[in-house]
Amino acid sequence: MDFAERIAELSKKVKAQGGHLETEQATKNALVMPFIAALGYDVFNPGEVVPEFSAPIGEYKDARVDYAILVDGKPILLIECKALGTPLDFKHCNQLQLYFHGTEAPIAILTDGNRYRFFSDLEATNKMDSKPYMEFCLDDMDEALIPELRKLAKGKFDRDDCKSAANELKYNHEFKRIMAEQMASPHEDFARFFIGQTYDRKITQNVLERFTPILVAALDQYINDRINDRLKNALQQQKPEVVVPEPSDEDAPESANSGSRIVTTEEEKEAYYLVKSLLMGTVAPERVVMRDAVNFCNILLDDTIRQPLFRLHFNKRPWRVGLFDGEVKDDRVDIEKLDDILPLADRIRATAMKYDATKKAKEEGE
Structure with a gap:
């Protein structure tokens, strides 16, 4: 079973068992440990996966993160778990940020077993960023992110490559978020740019109010047209070929003609x-x-x-x-x-x- 298939199996498991997981410990056992195993790490080898890993910093001498994944005795991934369905909010991010400061791990993960939020220290060394560079949800998978997950797998992890990929993913995520916001409710400067390309008079407030809804509709239609064009091109690559199937056990009842x-x-x-x-x-x-x-x-x-x-x-x-x-x-x-x-x-x-x-x-x- 390859990596993508293991993740697909976990996705099914979340959908099938999610309603029965009410505690953090149940979530760890049913979802988080299998996720770690899907990455190729041996959850029963304390030389690879350490539960309740010590991450002391300052006055917090007893600070412990739920799991740490080690390579050559050094932590590369920290994983903090919450019960399935728990909002992964600011409070939990602050908790993980504390653990991050207390270790040398370059990647930290906050999860409820279904949603996985990935953090690094792209803005300041050894200080966990306030925003995740990637989010992955098992019950609504973005398959384009599976190659990025694979970079964290056993035998695939490279600190420099992961930091570089994290940097690209962070800005990719932010650009898409901003674009989604602009398409829903364009900022005045954003609207002025587009209107100014087609309207040769002074752009007053009345002009903005008149053209902004048209801009939103045009952007939405443009996205839909691009999707439809790509789908048509893909489907036209091969027309369906009707083939009379060879005799098989399933087709045995059918007559020869x-x-x-x-x-x-x-x-x-x-x-x-x-x-x-x-x-x-x-x-x-x-x-x-x-x-x-x-x-x-x-x-x-x-x-x-x-x-x-x-x-x-x-x-x-x-x-x-x-x-x-x-x-x-x-x-x-x-x-x-x-x-x-x-x-x-x-x-x-x-x-x-x-x-x-x-x-x-x-x-x-x-």
Whole structure:
């Protein structure tokens, strides 16, 4: 199981068990320790993972952080834990900041087992920044951050690389936050810049009030257009190919001439496009192939029946879709419309990652 797959499994665990975790200790056992293990560290080796790690500073001689991860006997990561659902607020950041001062660790993490806030000392050496340089949420994963998480894994950690990446992530995060604020409610200077590019008269307060709502709508439409263009380009890279499946145990009941009765509907094609788009960033688009049959329509990885990603049962109402999870065979879910596929994205991606992990393990074992 590779790193991305381990994180995907943790995401499922948060969603499945989150409602039963009411204490900090339960959160540590069920979520935080598995997260540390997912990074490759042995949670039962006190030479690697130290619970209640001493971080004395000044008058706080007994200050202890929940976990410290060590490399060559020196702390590289500090982890302070709170019960699942606890607001990770200013008070808790101050507590972690105190521990940070008492050690030489370059990275500190504040977590409730689901949300992970990553801090460093980018503004002043050995003084933890007031704002995190990265936030990662297991139940709503930003998959673009998984490579950044991997940099903290055992055997991957490099102090200079991590500090450099933290610096880039910090400003990336702040720029996106500012852009989101401006798109929702543009600052006067921001609005004046755009209006001044198209309006050649004096920009009065009345002009600002008149054009600012138009600017907000235009920015929103621009973002939507960019998303739609990228999605169209990705989907046009490969048109769905309708292939009569080779005989298999699943298709045995069908007659020999069943291929002539296969009809690929527009809804099946749209569902295929949607699944393909959901897998962008997980697998290459050309690896996702549609194979239609009489009673259902398969969406496969690498065009092999041994790697089903999703199955469409659209011949009658209610519509059903089949999920596989890399193990479960055609776990069927009722849907009313194609948009109901969207909440299943994590399971589809996890299935694709599991197939690739299995294939990689076999290749390495040969």
